[in-house]
Amino acid sequence: MNIIVCVKQVPDTTVVKIDPVKGTLIREGVPSIMNPDDKGGLELALRLKDQFGAHVTVISMGPPQADVMLREALAMGADRAILLSDRKFAGADTLATSYALSGLCRVLDYDLIIAGRQAIDGDTAQVGPELAEHLDLPQITYVADAKLLENGNLQVDKENEDGVQVLEVEGKCLLTVLASAFDARYMSVSGIMEAYDKEVEVWSADKIDVEEGKLGLAGSPTKVFKSFPKAMKAPGEVHEVTPEEAVELIVNQLKVKHII
Amino acid sequence: MDFSYSKTEELFLQMVRSFAENEVKPLAAEIDEQERFPLETVQKMGKLGMMGIPIPKQYGGAGGTVQMYIMAVEELSRVCATTGVVLSAHTSLCMAPILEHGTEEQKMKYLPKLASGEWIGAFGLTEPNAGTDAAMQQTTAVDAGDHWVLNGSKIFITNASNAHVFIVMAMTDKSQGTKGISAFIVERDMPGFSIGKKELKMGIRGSATCELIFENCIVPKENLLGQLGKGFKIAMMTLDGGRIGIASQALGIAQGAIDETVKYTKERKQFGRAIAKFQNTQFQMADLKTKVEAARLLVRSAAWKKDMHLPYSADAAMAKLFAAETAMEVTTKAVQFHGGYGYTREYPVERMMRDAKITEIYEGTSEVQRMVIAGQLFK
Numbered sequence: 001m002n003i004i005v006c007v008k009q010v011p012d013t014t015v016v017k018i019d020p021v022k023g024t025l026i027r028e029g030v031p032s033i034m035n036p037d038d039k040g041g042l043e044l045a046l047r048l049k050d051q052f053g054a055h056v057t058v059i060s061m062g063p064p065q066a067d068v069m070l071r072e073a074l075a076m077g078a079d080r081a082i083l084l085s086d087r088k089f090a091g092a093d094t095l096a097t098s099y100a101l102s103g104l105c106r107v108l109d110y111d112l113i114i115a116g117r118q119a120i121d122g123d124t125a126q127v128g129p130e131l132a133e134h135l136d137l138p139q140i141t142y143v144a145d146a147k148l149l150e151n152g153n154l155q156v157d158k159e160n161e162d163g164v165q166v167l168e169v170e171g172k173c174l175l176t177v178l179a180s181a182f183d184a185r186y187m188s189v190s191g192i193m194e195a196y197d198k199e200v201e202v203w204s205a206d207k208i209d210v211e212e213g214k215l216g217l218a219g220s221p222t223k224v225f226k227s228f229p230k231a232m233k234a235p236g237e238v239h240e241v242t243p244e245e246a247v248e249l250i251v252n253q254l255k256v257k258h259i260i
Numbered sequence: 261m262d263f264s265y266s267k268t269e270e271l272f273l274q275m276v277r278s279f280a281e282n283e284v285k286p287l288a289a290e291i292d293e294q295e296r297f298p299l300e301t302v303q304k305m306g307k308l309g310m311m312g313i314p315i316p317k318q319y320g321g322a323g324g325t326v327q328m329y330i331m332a333v334e335e336l337s338r339v340c341a342t343t344g345v346v347l348s349a350h351t352s353l354c355m356a357p358i359l360e361h362g363t364e365e366q367k368m369k370y371l372p373k374l375a376s377g378e379w380i381g382a383f384g385l386t387e388p389n390a391g392t393d394a395a396m397q398q399t400t401a402v403d404a405g406d407h408w409v410l411n412g413s414k415i416f417i418t419n420a421s422n423a424h425v426f427i428v429m430a431m432t433d434k435s436q437g438t439k440g441i442s443a444f445i446v447e448r449d450m451p452g453f454s455i456g457k458k459e460l461k462m463g464i465r466g467s468a469t470c471e472l473i474f475e476n477c478i479v480p481k482e483n484l485l486g487q488l489g490k491g492f493k494i495a496m497m498t499l500d501g502g503r504i505g506i507a508s509q510a511l512g513i514a515q516g517a518i519d520e521t522v523k524y525t526k527e528r529k530q531f532g533r534a535i536a537k538f539q540n541t542q543f544q545m546a547d548l549k550t551k552v553e554a555a556r557l558l559v560r561s562a563a564w565k566k567d568m569h570l571p572y573s574a575d576a577a578m579a580k581l582f583a584a585e586t587a588m589e590v591t592t593k594a595v596q597f598h599g600g601y602g603y604t605r606e607y608p609v610e611r612m613m614r615d616a617k618i619t620e621i622y623e624g625t626s627e628v629q630r631m632v633i634a635g636q637l638f639k
Contacts, residue, residue, distance in 0.1 A: 068267075068271070071267075071271060072271065072274070075275075186275050186278065186308055187271065187274075187275045187308075188307075188309050188322075189275075189308060189309030189310055189312075189313055189328075190309050190322045192268060192271045192272050192275060192324075193268065195268070195271060196267055196268055
């Protein structure tokens, strides 16, 4: 089985701040990490590899600095790493990104594509599903578990708000995965020792199956109008009172604020 | 001169730091409180290849460097000094002498299982009457034709309760003094060998420190390590390497105490402001941080020399002396900064101060380190 895993390098948003004037992320001094849901996706691929045997290729689109994240993926156990890096991809929204990734997938041999549910910097959850659409593949989102059945089909647990759906899928498909469902393994020491002996292949736009006009800024219908941090709500107040006193308190407060 | 980490070391640091934070730190207070050996952590480290970092691949190791190994000891000790010393004693005191002095058969027999963490290693030199004066060995090994017979006892042996392989020094010819001491590889299940009493300690309480007892213990002929009569030299060389590990452990404890104190003094308010805002706090912490960085450079330089196969005995002694005394000073002041809270087990600095003390004592006291350093200086 050949598995492609889509990974993205993101700023660690637990420490990131937003420029109050420009409304953009302040990336300086913020560590870059492998997007957690993508890491969960890699973990699923590596578990399938451990159990059933597989060749795992990690792919990413991004600047050359994403190299270190792909080394991490290799040290965790991935077999091959490809970085799409070209100025022609610059300014891509989710549609242009998923289109570029689909162009890469089309020239690779695969049985299964795994992507993270969403990235912690954009939170769109669009790239995975869009990639499936570009490739005309069936897709299952919010995957919490997957295993290979004897008939060669995949059995997939899809996590919904109110329960888990167990699905069986035949042939090629795309899954998007939740980090919380897959506790990702650590890099092994021997994996780390070999990570820089392996090659991270850097591919430009002309190596993949795409129309150039649909790449980067030109292929991106989404424009970011404005981004800003959410206003912090004031902390709530706790009053330990009887129900009657509570009613009076609330009514008074609503009057003070001229709501009633 | 390049002080930066290599790309491989950067990746390694990312892994060990994350492992220490997520797997080791949550257990630190519990294994201290319960005086429990962290076997589950050792098994996880074994699976990741952390139990054989500087061991070549042909012997089942990860093929890493001494530098990487001591980075791991530091990062583990930063959150749990017990876990740091488990790795240090296993790597420096058991695997290193087998790698450096063992026959090919001994390396093939012992190193793969030690490097995978299936077996844990230990080292037995200290006896009730042979501490700093290690030449006063009373444990004997007698040649009985096709095997050796060991009699005597060892005390204060780190990892003993869970170890499978022990490097043991014993007197094979008393008339020769230190040249009559030989080293042996003893396995836990060899007849006549048993583990005695477990010590109740001030710190590193999860580390199992026990007595080893040899009563007509039968050790196969092929388990002599190195040449007959070279045991004392092997022990001293082994301790030179071990000291870099303990220096890293001390460094990790000191860094951990700095981390905790920075966090606490920024949160704790007295007289209307965070105590980190007081110049007394800032100046004292600046001095402590400077000492920790100086210790780190000594430790890294000693490890670099060992990696380069350069003489490093005095470097290791200086690193251990300075790092251990720094750990003691930093942790003592860390408790002071925490005030009454620091004296309670609510905060980890209390444990760190207890853990730091042993680094001035084991694998050669600070006085022994001064002897080693002065010995080089005045030779």
